[in-house]
Amino acid sequence: MSTTAALSALSRIFGNRFSVSAAERIGHGGSESHFDPMPPDAVVWPETSQEVVQIVNICATEGVAVIGWGAGTSLEAQSQAPRGGIAVDFSRMARVLEVRAEDMDCTVQPGITRQDLDAELRHSGLFFPVDPGANASIGGMAMTRASGTTTVRYGTMRDNVMGLEVVLADGRIIQTGSRARKSSAGYDLTGLMVGSEGTLGLVTALTLRLHGRPEAVASAVCAFSRIEDAVTAVIETIQSGIPVARIEFTDAATAIAFNAYKGTNWPAVPHLMVEFHGSDASVAEDARRFGEIVIANGGEDFKWALKEEDRRALWAMRHEGYYAILASRKGARALVTDVCVPLSRLGEAVETARARIEESPISGPILGHMGDGNFHAILMVDPNDPSELDAAKSLSNSLVECALDMGGTATGEHGVGLGKLAYMDREHGEAWHIMGEIKRSLDPYNILNPGKLVPGN
């Protein structure tokens, strides 16, 4: 067992696609979130699945950790290297391998980013719907079981990954799933891998379900004077079966941050941002029904974005919400909460979060994917003041406890990584240990992303 031997073997094979430079190690050991840097011992850039097999085989032989690296946008330190090891950077495996428009699917390499895939699909009449804010890699999104603004209509990565090519801890390559739209042929290994955060294998190709670009799209923003009214409007919309494509909540503090970051002039109150997809007739019908719910709950000040450029601007603002909020306090880092609760408890959960943040010494705008019961508080902390991070962690802890008491989850879409590890026992109980047993059966020497997700890892 020797890291030195692994580095030397990798260097020999990968030449200038291998680096131990401080810059690369630091660049592959950080995150956009509040975690301290945890650099790997080296970075390697494979170009083929077979090269990934070579990397894994070398690391298995030498007992060195292997951590996949996509776009570095994870929020829970999933791709950081608390025990060193080799970061496998997939940026040179970022191609669309095939688009099968008739089947409404495609196969891609893991390093392609969400925005690059969207650009590649633009002329196909199809799109890949999963849409977290960040411009994450598709492989990273699969490993985190990412979701985002369109999940209320199109589902999460769980629902939109049809199959995977995976390199396992012992160097075997497996193909999971098929190109059929459904199957009952044995254990759902695709589903097991999606959300496994690189602890069960390294994904080297993904087959994705695509959706037809809607004929008609309409987006809107509307304002509420009280959080609870906006939340009630969301719940009633979902319960009434209106097929919203997006339904996003932003609180007053988020509106202020948007205005400062983007030069908009939103009133400093809670808002809902919605989008409808369909035919001209269905979009008009959906918008009418939604409008009735909004009015009945005291919403007002509807602003419609019907032109594509206006819609793009609106959703770009939403996607940059995290950065807008971060920019509202100079030099701040953020701890982002990510609870998801049953719809009937959503109002109470958001109110509780808002009240506890008010009582705390730190600020934390709230926004989120309310149609799924998922919301985030962006808890801003001064990285040089440990007491602020402690306060944020304590606040986050109390919101998780609240969500779990309501039958919800510690993480709707950001994953476990290091940030949510402490809650897994409370959330899953014995089932968490079963995750550990599955991990050990597939990676007995614990070389794949050690220290993450499962107990005793």
Place this chain on the structure above:
Amino acid sequence: MSTTAALSALSRIFGNRFSVSAAERIGHGGSESHFDPMPPDAVVWPETSQEVVQIVNICATEGVAVIGWGAGTSLEAQSQAPRGGIAVDFSRMARVLEVRAEDMDCTVQPGITRQDLDAELRHSGLFFPVDPGANASIGGMAMTRASGTTTVRYGTMRDNVMGLEVVLADGRIIQTGSRARKSSAGYDLTGLMVGSEGTLGLVTALTLRLHGRPEAVASAVCAFSRIEDAVTAVIETIQSGIPVARIEFTDAATAIAFNAYKGTNWPAVPHLMVEFHGSDASVAEDARRFGEIVIANGGEDFKWALKEEDRRALWAMRHEGYYAILASRKGARALVTDVCVPLSRLGEAVETARARIEESPISGPILGHMGDGNFHAILMVDPNDPSELDAAKSLSNSLVECALDMGGTATGEHGVGLGKLAYMDREHGEAWHIMGEIKRSLDPYNILNPGKLVPGN
């Protein structure tokens, strides 16, 4: 290790909820399909999760097989007992435990049947959409990853089971999933269990996602002179994004069987049966767009069922299709094929199936869930003529090979059991062995439904 000791212990604990009678053993060792009887050594009827734990603990101690039993409707011998053991009949665990209308979910025991659940939900304004033809148990449907006529709109059991309570091989009880509508909190154990056919654990409770009963529903049948035109109409409907709730294909032989069984007078040609769910306006719009596609592909003779009783009669006929076809040949048993292929290959797959059946000595009407790319040939055989079963198996084999060559699957919804075991290696390759490794990690002594689904089991 002693079956005798296990029987004796179970008899002592369960009294008259335990039986070794020939009638019960035979009743729990058969299937609706072509498999020979494989009776268990005994049948037990638990009433609580803790009683299931007791059963599993006794069987684990004595090394005796444990096989879950729902409604006995599986088509691939999943619940038969090729190695004997104890059939765990869930018919006394068949209650709805809780309906949470605001959250649009419910928790049920595994023994409740699809139709009983539907009746219990009738006044809630909600429904559980997964709808295989048979009146299966919900637990059995989860274990088979069942789907059916509404999957094209609402998904399979994979998409509609939010969480499970599972008794594992060592008697531990785990809770998987949560009541949040999405989560990134670790491995998707719910998804791993759904479709595992009782080889990883016995499900003792299920939390299900419910959907609002649509305001407006419209069903229709239309006729085509050629199979390929009907299939093209299906493909174009899916690709155009019309949100059909159901889109079913039946061939000419099925129409003849319907007429004989139900006294209808369908023309002896291929048909599509469709249903739309939504508001009055959206249903009308969907129906109009679908109608245009049908006409463009030479379809005709539209019959609409707008009243609930007419719709019920229409779908009852579809659901009884298997029995109608079986009744068309006195004393016949059936081998039902279940391939599922990518949409672009669907026409070719159906045509190939039709041609190969014509060339064979046996008859086999074709019908199926074409919107998913999934169809069945009901291959009828004389149970007293082994050459017919051999011919059917050979035909089934050739259809599976064809589907796998097209990137599809051997089983869209009926599962693996014993009937599809021989195809798993060809379909999954090395990934099948990974399924075996997961099985061994959770059930090292192989007491849970041995002989099924995984290699070397």
